Amino acid sequence: MKQIQYSSPEISKEAQKLIDRDKKVMFGAHTRTREIPLVVDRAEGARVTDVSGKSYLDFGAGFAVVGTGHCHPDVIKAVNDQLQKLIHISGSDFYYEPQIALAEKLIEITPGAFDKRVCFGSSGAEAVEATLKIARHFRRRPRMISFIGAFHGRTFAGMTMSGSKKIQRGHFSALIPEVYHVPFPYCYQCVFDKTYPACIKKEFKGVPLLHCVSYLTDVILERLIDPDDVALILVEPIQGEGGYIVPPKEFLPALRKIADTFNIILAFDEIQCGLGRTGKWFACDHVNVAPDIMLIAKAIASGFPMSATVAKDELMDPDVNARAWRPGAHGSTFGGNPVIAAAALASLKIIGQKLISNAAKIGEFLKQGLTEIMNRHKIIGDVRGKGLMIGAELVLDKKTKQPFPQSVTKDGKNIKEVITGECFKCGLILYGAGPCSLRMSPPLMITKDDAIEALRILEEVITRVETQLS
Numbered sequence: 489m490k491q492i493q494y495s496s497p498e499i500s501k502e503a504q505k506l507i508d509r510d511k512k513v514m515f516g517a518h519t520r521t522r523e524i525p526l527v528v529d530r531a532e533g534a535r536v537t538d539v540s541g542k543s544y545l546d547f548g549a550g551f552a553v554v555g556t557g558h559c560h561p562d563v564i565k566a567v568n569d570q571l572q573k574l575i576h577i578s579g580s581d582f583y584y585e586p587q588i589a590l591a592e593k594l595i596e597i598t599p600g601a602f603d604k605r606v607c608f609g610s611s612g613a614e615a616v617e618a619t620l621k622i623a624r625h626f627r628r629r630p631r632m633i634s635f636i637g638a639f640h641g642r643t644f645a646g647m648t649m650s651g652s653k654k655i656q657r658g659h660f661s662a663l664i665p666e667v668y669h670v671p672f673p674y675c676y677q678c679v680f681d682k683t684y685p686a687c688i689k690k691e692f693k694g695v696p697l698l699h700c701v702s703y704l705t706d707v708i709l710e711r712l713i714d715p716d717d718v719a720l721i722l723v724e725p726i727q728g729e730g731g732y733i734v735p736p737k738e739f740l741p742a743l744r745k746i747a748d749t750f751n752i753i754l755a756f757d758e759i760q761c762g763l764g765r766t767g768k769w770f771a772c773d774h775v776n777v778a779p780d781i782m783l784i785a786k787a788i789a790s791g792f793p794m795s796a797t798v799a800k801d802e803l804m805d806p807d808v809n810a811r812a813w814r815p816g817a818h819g820s821t822f823g824g825n826p827v828i829a830a831a832a833l834a835s836l837k838i839i840g841q842k843l844i845s846n847a848a849k850i851g852e853f854l855k856q857g858l859t860e861i862m863n864r865h866k867i868i869g870d871v872r873g874k875g876l877m878i879g880a881e882l883v884l885d886k887k888t889k890q891p892f893p894q895s896v897t898k899d900g901k902n903i904k905e906v907i908t909g910e911c912f913k914c915g916l917i918l919y920g921a922g923p924c925s926l927r928m929s930p931p932l933m934i935t936k937d938d939a940i941e942a943l944r945i946l947e948e949v950i951t952r953v954e955t956q957l958s
């Protein structure tokens with residue numbers, strides 16, 4: 489393979505000054521790269537303006553957080569109104585209306601026609617912590633199942649349940665014991681070298697089993713661990729950081745059946761894929777499967793930090809089932825903060841009114857456009873996604889699905905860095921995902937023109953890179 493000639497984006501004087509100050513005080517583990525040296529001054533809708541006044545089209549949305557778009561006026565108004573009344577009192581200990589109203593709304597929109605309870609936190613990882621604590625406390629079983637490629641956050645529970653990149657777990661042992669990772673249906677690069685749907689050869693209690701899921705039933709739960717020891721299966725209905733991977737429709741129904749059969753709690757981490765991003769409230773709504781626990785964060789309050797763990801009432805209320813958390817077993821000082829709850833209520837209203845249908849409509853257009861780009865070019869091997877959660881996998885040669893080498897430039901940059909860096913130079917903010925994919929996760933309010941602009945920039949960049957490779 490020929491090396492790609494690539495120079496990092498130029499940095500304005502204003503931006504460089506801030507980057508230099510930041511370098512002296514900020515921790516070294518952040519994943520900011522020179523390829524997107526974005527120093528932001530302000531943002532509105534789907535546009536971000538840097539400190540030198542240059543405007544960018546934002547197809548990352550702060551990691552799928554600003555679903556309603558940057559600085560939505562209704563969110564700002566809701567926050568301003570609440571700021572005049574109450575900023576904090578601690579929702580674990582006292583009552584106030586915004587927290588109750590938000591819990592009611594989340595119970596209404598999450599799938600499952602059963603009674604639920606809500607526990608608020610301040611980050612996605614906190615919802616993961618809560619989920620593990622609910623499952624172990626309720627089932628009184630030690631073991632848990634997670635998936636290769638999963639990302640669940642940076643706390644010990646998050647790290648333990650993640651299976652995305654070794655850097656995220658390396659040198660942090662011992663992690664939480666008794667967690668088993670099994671393959672996620674990543675059909676484009678199937679670890680078993682099978683092809684979907686031909687890989688479905690078996691059933692589990694009348695439900696079709698993908699080959700990779702039969703590894704869970706026939707190997708893990710048959711030979712390695714007794715299902716009676718398993719408290720939890722935690723899964724992203726669409727993998728996010730792992731590469732925007734959409735599993736086949738048979739996947740979640742099979743997990744539901746396995747969980748029900750063995751009395752295992754099934755939790756869906758929809759922290760990235762939930763809240764309208766996929767063109768429905770939740771990604772699992774596409775296959776009509778409800779979890780016992782739903783994890784929500786990121787887009788819930790348009791950028792204010794909040795997470796919600798929504799579970800069947802018996803799992804969270806000791807008045808319903810004595811095995812649930814008792815008073816004092818869990819809590820969070822900031823969880824359900826009134827100002828953030830007000831932002832969340834406004835955000836959910838905006839998402840429910842227009843943005844879910846917009847995500848479905850513009851997402852379809854974007855995916856179609858990206859698929860056409862794939863068909864015209866050699867280095868995009870797969871386009872996948874739902875709504876405005878779209879991934880494109882980069883390969884050196886799509887006939888053989890040969891991956892790019894780790895480094896494609898003389899100074900060791902990988903192909904994701906080159907492409908996102910070139911897009912950035914052209915005014916498009918785009919992130920990588922997984923070992924070798926690009927992800928499109930724009931605000932849900934983008935227009936068709938925004939989609940056309942992003943596709944145009946991406947195709948120009950892909951063409952330039954490809955010309956250098958041939």
Ligand SMILES: Cc1ncc(COP(=O)(O)O)c(C=O)c1O
Nearest residue numbers: 611612613639640641728759760
């Ligand atoms: C699916 C998923 N779960 C959990 C997390 C962790 O969320 P947070 O960074 O808010 O702790 C993330 C963050 O990217 C995520 O994508």
